Amino acid sequence: MPTAAPRVPVRTFPDSELASAQVARELADFIRERAAAGQTAVVGLATGSSPTRVYEELVRLHQQEGLSFQNVVSFNLDEYYPMAPDSLQSYVRFMHEYLFDHVDIRPENIHIPDGTVLPEQVADYCRDYEAQIVAAGGIDWQLLGIGRTGHIGFNEPGSGSGSRTRLITLDHITRTDAASDFYGEENVPRRALTMGVGTILEARHVVLLAWGEGKAAVVKRLVEGEPTDTVPATYLQHHPAVQVVLDEAAAAELSPRKTPWLAGETCDWQQPALVRKAVTWLARLVEKPILKLLDEDYNENGLSELLAESEGQAYAINIRVFNELQHTITGWPGGKPDADDTLRPERAAPFPKRVLIFSPHPDDDVISMGGTLLRLVDQGHEVHVAYQTSGNIAVFDEEVVRFAEFVADYDELFRFDDQPAENLYQRVADFLKTKEPGQVDSAEVQQIKGLIRRGEAKSALRHAGLDPDTRAHFQELPFYETGRVRKKPLGEEDIRLTVELLEKLRPHQIFAAGDLSDPHGTHRVCLAAIMQAVQRLHAQETDWLTDCRVWLYRGAWQEWDVDQIEMAVPLSPQELTRKRRAIFKHQSQKDRPLFPGADQREFWQRAEARNRTTARLYDQLGLPEYEGIEAFVQWDFQGASEA
Template identity: 80%
Template sequence: MTSHSASTERIPTTVYPDSEQASVAVAQDIAGLIRQRAAEGRSCILGLATGSTPTRLYEELVRLHQQEGLSFQNVITFNLDEYFPMAPDSLQSYVRFMHEYLFDHVDIPVANVHIPDGTVPVEEVAGFCRRYEEQIREAGGIDLQILGIGRTGHIGFNEPGSGAASRTRLITLDHITRTDAASDFYGEENVPRRAITMGVGTILEAHEIVLLAWGEGKAAVIKRMVEGDMTDSVPATYLQKHPNVRVVLDEAAGAELTARKTPWLADLPCNWQDAAFVRKAVTWLARQLQKPILKLTDQDYNENGLSGLLAESGQAYSINIKVFNELQHTITGWPGGKPNADDSHRPERAEPFPKRVLIFSPHPDDDVISMGGTLLRLVDQGHEVHVAYQTSGNIAVFDEEAIRFAEFVADYDEAFRLDEQPAENLYRRVVDFLQNKAPGQVDSSEVQQIKGLIRRGEAKSACRYAGVPDENAHFMDLPFYETGRVRKKPLGEEDIQLTIDLLNKIRPQQIYAAGDLSDPHGTHRVCLSAIFQAVQRLKAEGAEWLQDCWVWLYRGAWQEWDIDQIEMAVPISPEELTRKRRAIFKHQSQKDRPLFPGADQREFWQRAEERNRTTAQIYDRLGLPEYEAIEAFVRWHY
């Protein structure tokens, strides 16, 4: 955990190693406040947020209630917002969200729960909002307000343009906010255009405010909020006015803050004995000045805040050579290790060769999207490659695709008379369900199964194209995912045990896993946690095979590793990039327009190629060899 006091930061900020530790710490603070108020014979007034950010916080509060006796009898809650219109039992309702994640699992009195009402007639909304403000005042004001933050810098649903004095009201949602919510509603066209939200002024009246943010996708807006000027174009910046506010981040969300990214510019202590830290500083300097590393001069260091590094390590030339060599040693055309070669300066071991390689893919296409070139290289170089598809990916298939495949089954059955009870019955049930399906409604089990089989067939096709044998494609269908909804269950024991069982079955010498935590739906984060927990348990149990296994983390669909973080860079030739694209195209249900594109509307193959080419261009501009594209990896030391 790191607490910042950099002169550039206008809000106290604490960075935890991960969102798990951060959520638990904040939950402990809330529990302490609840108990303190109970001891004083007073109510504890909490302002609560929704979305993926606070879910682990709520899970920890539930655990504290169920296992450590934390009572919510004295707790009164006020939620920030709700879509409008929105029925409380709708899948996307924040009423339903709060009950699923918190209220149904603790002893809070029903009368103590307050959530904006998405069913109020529009002509009565203004009166409802005034009454909501009165209820907060009558309760004594909010003791502790929990916030998340949107990409536009909104808190609650206070979109850009919201003033510091704004109160609870009906607002129109920004296009970016609606795009970000599209996955929850199975398409942007289904997202409500309006919402009821506490105002910025209402939020600022809370006695204490804690804003939470996780993942690389929040890093840029966090920097603007914490270090930028106050402006209604980024409503979260108004938190700078509050006397008792703190920002709680994981490392990824805090990555752009000056204190973490460029502490030398804030006159903060710098550990120039840390090679990784020096590499970060030198690559930053080279990119700032648009110069190759080997052309940096003493003057460049002195004039850009790095005089301390120069004083510690000597002349620029020696620093440049050291960092250049480190980056050069990350580049390898042999991701599985080069046999009979000196591997002292290579990112992977030469032996054993060939290796048993297990590539974990959260969704059925992440393997080829994010590391397809490396996958092809591993197969071409003779390694035993396995791919484990952790989830079915069934919710990311358009309804018309399910109809098309059900129709194929029915037509095939009729043509060949294979069954006494024709598949036409299945086809009619699927069509009837989908034609009468309400926006956001969970698919029937039959439809979910068809959509899962579509994704599975595409993954098999991509594996065959890449040269991975059918028996080496493993479909885990982790239970946490199988809700039929964008919102998933928490990672469970069965998910971890399935991962352990597969690892013990294959006993890999190399593991690749998705470290792409910016996935807006959270599936990548949960899948990575399952792998980490499984490996840690196996290590504790003394699994011998694990002693000879290295774990590499890839990115690509949502974010890429920073150049100074990369520990293995695999060059991809123009021909291999074309092969990678063809492997991605095998996932036909995701082609042209994926159902959940996130903020980037381009197809996944376009995003991946742009990221791979950009990485290669950065290496080139730093003075290293020029390649068509590069896939990048960071090693996890367990």
């Protein structure tokens, strides 16, 4: 059973930080080489979340290591149309905020498609943009991202390999993915200016970046699929000098990682994790419970070497993997007191435990692990929840008017001072009446939105049986508090605040959001804050940390694969209902969340579907049948620090 071979060179890094830093260094080396030869470096640049860390590293290299951009000529890939250059969502603004305002590039060397060109002038403008690239000598080094539709630049499905700079209509999926930047899909422009696929293919060197689980499927099509205009990025397979740079999550679906036994890779069958991955894959492929897999199932599906390692006895492999999966299941996520914990995912002592759940947004705790949270509380543990951000941008404006009106009406009935709250209501109402799509909220509106989400989080904790006055910790990490979808990079203050909370509570268990598919990137930054804080404390040989375990959950966007799961917490129908009611306490996110991402279902629907799907997978593999399962993976911070 052969698998597709990679059609483009791929480099995979442990995370996007390391990958971005390496790409930035390589681009910096190229710029320096050209400067040393007295030549310009013509660079094609991309926007979006993928290249931001590359730009941050380039800025650092300029400011701290003397990298000059005096010889750089840049051409950006695309721009929304119409789009004023000073708009929050404009790529002109993006490039200046992330790169150009912080380096010494000559203003006349910057080229970004103009979203203000009159419609009747667009065709001529696009031809002129192509001519400017030619006049500069062509693009030497092109940086790309990739969209879920497979677009590069804004070359949507249907774009030909010879296409040139032009005005295009954006795909629905692309507009959905951009909705968070524009505070709603209805505000996303329907068109954009973009370099063509043919223009990109003429660059002498191309580097494409992709991060996170959400890009894994389209990366597989790019790397292993046939070239097709339905996935324009696949045309890069024809380029003689292209590299695809990935983090582990984006590479997860590639054959050498997903099914290395089919890709001609050398497999170390002494690794239990690899055996478990292979056996669960095989069981799902042949649609059998693990304990019913036969020798011929292994032999006929590329796993004969694994079978040989076990002296040709399929059942020996089956029973080992079955037991491993069975031992992940526990109804005691905080550990069962006075029980033999040898084969349990969590230790029995101490009991009760002090548990700290980190929630990136004010509802991730109940959406992602609400059933486990309820179990921990019911079983007597001291549970704390840290809400890392205010979530204030994810509230509809009409909610603010409703709450401001409530305050004004309350003040009229129960006035205690000489400053009527109706002034607040009038200011808020006046601001929102004239607010432009994508405009940053006033400070008062941001505060009200934050209070709405804080009140909902408190309500959900009360539903779980917790006192929010003592068990809720609202961190409001500074990186998030910009009032915009685009956030600041993780900073020292974010890490310091996280360290302080950890030192204050000294938990025996930490739960954190471990997914990278959050479309706004907030989960990724929040996880980085936790990891850096924990590693800092570990380096200081903090005593309480030696008796602490860190468990990672995933959010509304994706679940752990069954072979990765290290703790599976089963949910009964009643517990799933209780979890749903906790999610319902977040009424500003109910019916229609402001930032739904690509999945249009409500968060509670996604959560229940994910929990039921995980339970169904366990059932199909021959394990007990449950209504739902919440899944966790342990982060070995001690091993990570040593590495």
